[in-house]
Amino acid sequence: MTDANPTIELMRQHRSIRQYTEDAVPDDDIASAVAAAQCASTSSNVQAYCIIRVRDAATRARLIEVTGGQEKVAKAGAFFLICADSRRHRLLVERAGGRYRGGLEEFLVGVIDASLFAQNLSLAFESQGFGICYIGSVRNDLKEADRLLALPEGVYPLFGLCVGVPDQDPPLRPRLPVEAVLMEERYPADEVMLAAIDQYDEETRSYFRGRSGEDRDWSGPISTRFTKPGRRDLAAYYHAKGADLT
Amino acid sequence: MTDANPTIELMRQHRSIRQYTEDAVPDDDIASAVAAAQCASTSSNVQAYCIIRVRDAATRARLIEVTGGQEKVAKAGAFFLICADSRRHRLLVERAGGRYRGGLEEFLVGVIDASLFAQNLSLAFESQGFGICYIGSVRNDLKEADRLLALPEGVYPLFGLCVGVPDQDPPLRPRLPVEAVLMEERYPADEVMLAAIDQYDEETRSYFRGRSGEDRDWSGPISTRFTKPGRRDLAAYYHAKGADLT
Numbered sequence: 001m002t003d004a005n006p007t008i009e010l011m012r013q014h015r016s017i018r019q020y021t022e023d024a025v026p027d028d029d030i031a032s033a034v035a036a037a038q039c040a041s042t043s044s045n046v047q048a049y050c051i052i053r054v055r056d057a058a059t060r061a062r063l064i065e066v067t068g069g070q071e072k073v074a075k076a077g078a079f080f081l082i083c084a085d086s087r088r089h090r091l092l093v094e095r096a097g098g099r100y101r102g103g104l105e106e107f108l109v110g111v112i113d114a115s116l117f118a119q120n121l122s123l124a125f126e127s128q129g130f131g132i133c134y135i136g137s138v139r140n141d142l143k144e145a146d147r148l149l150a151l152p153e154g155v156y157p158l159f160g161l162c163v164g165v166p167d168q169d170p171p172l173r174p175r176l177p178v179e180a181v182l183m184e185e186r187y188p189a190d191e192v193m194l195a196a197i198d199q200y201d202e203e204t205r206s207y208f209r210g211r212s213g214e215d216r217d218w219s220g221p222i223s224t225r226f227t228k229p230g231r232r233d234l235a236a237y238y239h240a241k242g243a244d245l246t
Numbered sequence: 247m248t249d250a251n252p253t254i255e256l257m258r259q260h261r262s263i264r265q266y267t268e269d270a271v272p273d274d275d276i277a278s279a280v281a282a283a284q285c286a287s288t289s290s291n292v293q294a295y296c297i298i299r300v301r302d303a304a305t306r307a308r309l310i311e312v313t314g315g316q317e318k319v320a321k322a323g324a325f326f327l328i329c330a331d332s333r334r335h336r337l338l339v340e341r342a343g344g345r346y347r348g349g350l351e352e353f354l355v356g357v358i359d360a361s362l363f364a365q366n367l368s369l370a371f372e373s374q375g376f377g378i379c380y381i382g383s384v385r386n387d388l389k390e391a392d393r394l395l396a397l398p399e400g401v402y403p404l405f406g407l408c409v410g411v412p413d414q415d416p417p418l419r420p421r422l423p424v425e426a427v428l429m430e431e432r433y434p435a436d437e438v439m440l441a442a443i444d445q446y447d448e449e450t451r452s453y454f455r456g457r458s459g460e461d462r463d464w465s466g467p468i469s470t471r472f473t474k475p476g477r478r479d480l481a482a483y484y485h486a487k488g489a490d491l492t
Contacts, residue, residue, distance in 0.1 A: 005252070005373045006251070006252040006253060006373075007252060007253045007369060007370065007372075007373035008278065008279070008282045008370050008373055008374075010253055011282040011283065011286070011366055011369075011370060012281075012282055012285055013285075014285045014286065014287070030428070031424055031428070032254065033254070034424050034427065034428045035258075035421075035424050036254045036257040037257065038421040038422065038424070038427060039257050039258055039259075039260045039418075039421065040257070040365055041260070041262055041365075041368065041378075041379075041380045043380075043382045044382075044467075044471075045419065045464070046468065046471070047421065047422050047427070049427070050427055050428075050429060050433070051427060051428050051429065052429045052430075052431070052433065053428065053429065053430055053431065054431065055430070055431060056431060059431075086472070087433070087439075088422075088426070088439060088443065088468075089468050089471075089472040090472070091436055091439060091440055091443075092443065092465045092468045092469040092472075093468070093469050093472050093473055095440065095465075095469065096465075096469035096470075098469060098470075098473045099473065100472050100473070101472065101473055101474050101475055102472060102475050103475030103476070103477075103478060103480075103481075104475075104477075104480045104481045104484075104491070105385065105475060105476040105477040105478075105480055106472065106475060106476065108357065108385075108404070108480070109382070111354065111357050111358065111361070112357065112361045112382075112404065112405065115357070115358045115361030115362055115365070116361055116364065116365040116380075118362065119286055119287075119361070119362040119366055120257055120365055120369070122287065123253060123257075123366070123369065124253065124254050124257060126253075127251045127252075127253035127254055128251070128254075132287075133287075134287045134289075136289050136290075136355070136358075139351065139354075149431075149432065149433075150432060150433070151433060152433050155433055158354070158358065159358065172285075173291065175281075175284040175285065175293065176284070176293050176334075178277055178280050178281050178284070180334070181280065181284060181293070181295070181296055181297060182276070182277070182280045182296075182297050182299065183296060183297065183298045183299065184298075184299050184301070185298070185299065185300065185301060185302060185305075185395075186298070186395065186396060187296070187298065187333070187395075187396075187397060187398050187401055193333075193334060193337060194337055194341065197334065197337075197338065218291070219338045219341075219342075221290075222292065222334075222335050222338045222339070223338040223339050223341065223342035223344060224342075224344075225290075225292070225335075226332070226335040226336070226338075226339050226346050226352065227339055227344045227345065227346070227347055228347050229348050229349030229350075229352060229490070230349070230351040230352065231349075231350075231351040232349060232351075234349075234350045234351055234354070235349075235350045235491065235492050238350075244475070245350070245481065245491050246481050
């Protein structure tokens with residue numbers, strides 16, 4: 001057992017691609033990537049996710065606004081919305097004469113299932129030679145994304161995914177040291193964790209110096225980002241779509 | 247661009263492994279898989295996850311009880327707990343003199359980040375020749391899992407992961423047809439979705455007939471499973487760990 005294999009190499013080469021050529025992503029490649037991605041684990045095989053391909057140019061143009069100006073949402077070869085999906089379960093419960101009921105557990109299963117699927121999908125696209133970028137900023141305005149795609153009850157949009165032929169070659173971005181992420185038996189003491197983060201701050205500074213000349217570390221943005229909660233309307237939106245987060 | 251590549255082939259071969267040999271998973275393989283998995287996308291690089299390796303035999307024996315009798319939790323070559331992690335963010339906010347504040351958005355980012363990481367990790371282990379099984383049933387009793395591992399505030403356990411050398415060769419499990427998962431522009435009408443599920447029920451029946459002789463489809467278990475919410479104490483547990491799901 002060795003780590004020198006094509007899948008691990010592919011993972012190591014990941015960087016989000018934010019500029020794409022005008023080439024389309026062929027339907028066959030999409031079908032093949034989705035089918036492979038569906039092989040990811042799913043909680044008790046409930047398969048609580050779906051993926052909506054958005055082709056319509058006007059809809060994609062509106063999604064640029066939803067995402068705060070991310071033009072790649074319209075320009076990438078393909079754009080998808082990834083959703084947790086309780087709708088299929090609802091249809092089956094109702095067909096059997098029952099009433100669907102779910103709480104935080106069922107919502108979490110949907111989010112986790114959808115994310116495992118999405119990561120397999122992203123890697124499948126990358127293995128085909130495409131670049132990808134997750135688009136969390138669809139959560140800026142889920143109500144509008146929902147209206148544009150006429151989402152039915154029980155489908156909970158989580159994030160978007162751009163896929164296309166890369167038109168840039170950005171450097172790999174350093175991640176936290178393994179020991180700040182993989183813990184042995186216990187979560188480390190605060191001072192141990194902070195020392196590992198200090199080391200990562202140095203690495204991050206040197207990455208940004210080389211890339212853009214900026215003086216930027218990891219701690220700085222994090223320590224301001226998490227002083228106030230973002231996107232305060234998510235809970236109300238998901239509740240209105242039928243999710244119970246209690 | 248073609249789909250005949252080793253990563254897609256590896257995905258297609260996935261089945262959860264529930265029986266393992268007594269072989270350990272070498273530390274080098276673990277470090278290499280974790281480092282590759284960390285290259286997965288993460289929302290604005292916040293890296294809101296951690297993974298705790300549990301080696302202690304007594305703890306793993308107790309985790310069998312937590313998970314309702316899953317002996318593989320103690321027997322697999324390695325066992326990990328995957329968590330959403332806001333703790334590093336909290337430490338940095340506090341070091342800068344602030345107060346951490348997060349809501350549903352920050353919790354969701356943690357769950358999604360952790361799941362993208364976990365799927366990369368699982369596939370990395372599979373690429374090394376190991377088998378894996380996600381263990382959602384740690385959510386049966388998060389309070390007890392938490393007590394066993396002395397989790398600090400801001401660390402939210404989501405699921406476990408067994409990894410080891412396979413001691414079984416189960417068949418591949420069929421998934422929903424691609425057209426029931428990949429939607430073009432709009433979520434399909436109910437009758438279209440139900441027809442796709444009927445087709446999948448046939449495939450599922452033939453899978454179980456071949457495997458165990460059982461007469462079992464997909465719709466049946468789903469239509470009873472989702473009539474009452476599972477694991478009702480999750481929200482209170484996560485709230486007590488510092489998560490605000492509003």
